[in-house]
Amino acid sequence: MNKKIYEQINETLYEEVLENGLKVYLLPKKDFQKTYGLFSTNYGSIDNIFGYAGEELKSVPDGIAHFLEHKLFEKEEGDVFQKFGDQGASANAFTSFTRTSYLFSASNRVKENLLTLLDFVQEPYFTPETVEKEKGIIGQEIQMYQDDPNWRQFFGILNNMYPKHPLHIDIAGTIESIAEITADDLYRCYETFYHPSNMTLFVVGDIDPNEMMTWIKENQATKTFSPIQEIIRQFPEETSADIIPFSSVQMPVNRTKAVVGIRGFEADLPETAKEQLVFRTAIQLYFQMLLGNTSDNYLNLYQEGVIDDTFGFDFSFDRSFHFADFATDTTNPDLFAEKMEAILLNAKQDPGVNEENLALLKKKMLGKYFQSLNSLEYIANQFTQDLFGELTLFDLPAVIQAIELEDCLRAGEQFIKKENFSRFYLEPLSKED
Structure with a gap:
């Protein structure tokens, strides 16, 4: 078991790749009541x-x-949520564009809950009958999200930027697509992607890492897995010419919800994992200098009534995609979009992009980071999302501190390109409707 000490944040991470390929990370946190x-x-x-x-x-x-x-929570003998509850734990799960994660939190009976987590995820049980039953439940969930204006706004801009890539499709799928799912499909996906070599286990809390690793190894040794094979994923090729510059839909909202998106392309990314983490951090700081709530641009747009308290932006970076989105509720979506594009395309000349602002924003980013380390749930959920090669969530402070203005300007130049912009408006229903 490897031991990595992060002196700056006073954390010690234990890691090991088991014989079956499972990557295990253990983070002891003394004086914390819960274990995740x-x-x-x-x-x-x-x-x-x-x-x-x-x-x-x-x-x-x-x-x-x-x-x-x-479906993994449903077993022949009953629902796994009930078992966690009987053991004094809470459990949850979530699926993103690139990951599926299963989580428990408990203040006691940690070994039982850990083994329950490992066992239920590694013991699939699907039947044609239970699959058909689930389609109605998930169908209701899909409809609920389709009625959510913010969800529709987000997937509207994704559809513009990624018209061929599956990123533009709702994570839950569509009513039509889930109707096609069979138990055999589920088993095929499970056998491919739920092999230990494609998985990560992260445990954080008041734990003894040696004892915890022993429990994990003993559990895995009782199970048989197929040989490790390389998984190939295929995504459609797209260029700037595929981006839809503008689209809109109508929903029962009071004001237009406007969003401006910028799509990135893999060819413009740095090559190494560390350089990509620097790129992601630099572009986040760059956008904060330009449009953060202490920037002159933000204050001017707010005072002019172009944006309001709903304004926000984000930069998403994951395998096979990266993009930025800037959104607000507004009565003048065209003016908002024009202002956003002008600020972003002229960012290098913006007076707010300077060493002094960068230094302040780096301190702010570091402060938020250190504060977040008080949440075991944040650490557990964020850790596997922030694996850049050998770098982890705990390498981020050093990356932030090393960022210079030149890094931000370079990242902006690589990412902000006029041909990669798109607009999407979610408009109020017309009076005729």
């Missing part, structure tokens, strides 16, 4: 065309990763 365990697979909603190296790739229906997450 997160079992995550590198498999999400976008992984719909796949296969093993040297084999023909096959496609599966949209929404199957999320469907599989739901």
Whole structure:
């Protein structure tokens, strides 16, 4: 078991790759009452065309990763949530574009709950009858999200930026796509993506790492897995020419919800994992200098009534995609979009992009980071999302501190390109409707 000491944040991380390929990370946190365990697979909603190296790739229906997450909790002997509850633990799970994760939190009976987590995820049980039953439940969930204006706004801009890539499809799929899912489909996806070599186990809390690792190894030694094989995923090729510059839909909202998106392309990214983490951090700081709530641009736009308290922006970076989105509720969406594009395309000349602002924003980013380390849930959920090669969530402070203005300007130049912009408006229903 390898031991990594992060002196700056006073944390010690233990890590080991087991014989079956499972990557285990243990983070002891003394004086914390709860223990969190997160079992995550590198498999999400976008992984719909796949296969093993040297084999023909096959496609599966949209929404199957999320469907599989739901079904794993249901066993022949009952619901796993009930078992966690009987053991004094709470459990949860979530599916993102690229990951599916299963989580428990407990103040006691940690060993029982850890083994329950490992066992239920590694013992699938699907039947045609239970699969059909689940379709109605997930169908209701899909409809609920379709009625959510913020959700529709987000997937509206994704559809513009990624019209061919599965990123634009709701994580839960569609009513039509989940109707096609069979128990055989679920088993095929499970056998491919839930192999230990494609999974990560992270446990944080008042734990003894040696004792915890012994429990994990003993549990895994009782199970048989197929040989490790390389998984191949396929995504459609897209260029700037595929981006839809503008689209809109109508919903029962009071004011237009406008969003401006910028799509990035893999060819413009730095090559190494560390450089990519620097790029992600630098572009986040760059946008804060330009449009953070202490920037002159933000204050001017707010005073002019172009944006209001609903304004926000985000930069998403994951395998096979990265993009930024800037959104607000507004009575003048065209003016908002024009102002956003002007600020972003002229960012290098913006007076707010300077050494003094960068230094302040780095301190603010570090402060938020250190504060977040007080939450075991944040650490557990964020850790597997922030693996950049050998770098982890705990390497972030050093990366932030090393960022210079030149890094931000370079990242902006690589990412902000006029041909990669798109607009999406969610407009109020017209009076005729």
